[in-house]
Amino acid sequence: MKFLLDLLFRVLQLFTEPYFLLFLAVVIIALLKRENKRKKLRIGIGISVVLIIIFIGNGFLGKLISGYLQNSYIKTSEINKTAAQKPVIVVLGGGVVDISNTEKLHTMSYSRIxxxxQLYHEFQEKNIPCKIIISGKGRGHxxxxxxFSENFKKMGVPDSDIIKEDKSxxxxxxxxxxxxxxxxxxxxxxxxxxxxxxxxxxxxxxQIFGLKPIPLASDFIDTEITVFPNSYKCCIYFCYA
Structure with a gap:
């Protein structure tokens, strides 16, 4: 079952790649032209691709999707922290950038740190033992x-409270x-x-792997709806996807 989920995830991930979607549209149009299919059908596909790019680029889909994905997690202050006696904080990696052969964390990673x-420090003040699990290998060396671990140590988190999952x-x-x-x-x-x-x-x-985590969102993204599309909003949309 988990193998099938892994395979399904990889297939769906492919369909979120903008270059793959554009390539797929070009291939479909080319095949229809080769088979002498109706010109109207080819034009319809072409117009559909253009409209998708426009609606993505002007922020409309980004605005719609951001609300669906994020609205449930805005009120983080209501999370019950007093009942925790043996808490664990799982932090997901946010990407690594390579600039001049120097690897640094992506901007969004710092909000997660x-x-x-902040949550770890609250538990420490209440003398509640807490561990931080950092999950993510990334694509760098x-x-x-x-x-993440280096940053947490600089903030005063002891090595004994940090667990690194560096395969994902x-x-x-x-x-x-x-x-x-x-x-x-x-x-x-x-x-x-x-x-x-x-x-x-x-x-x-x-949840698929048997856990019921308490969500604590670190940052939020929003887009404005504009008349003309731009590349930034396209990036934001595919980031959501």
């Missing part, structure tokens, strides 16, 4: 887990590889820290 640390390459694997670690620790509460747009599918995937 700050949010996780240095894993996201290692880079995507959200599905975040849940797959982190869940066994969490289950062995048998915590009373599991807090999941990631970006608002990323939270809904993250929670769903962790």
């Amino acid at each position: 700050v949010t996780a640390y 240095t894993s996201e887990a290692e880079l 390459m995507n959200t599905y694997q975040n849940a797959k590889f982190s869940s066994p670690i969490v289950k062995k620790m048998a915590p009373t509460n599991v807090y999941l820290v990631t970006s608002g747009f990323h939270m809904k599918r993250s929670v769903a995937l962790f």
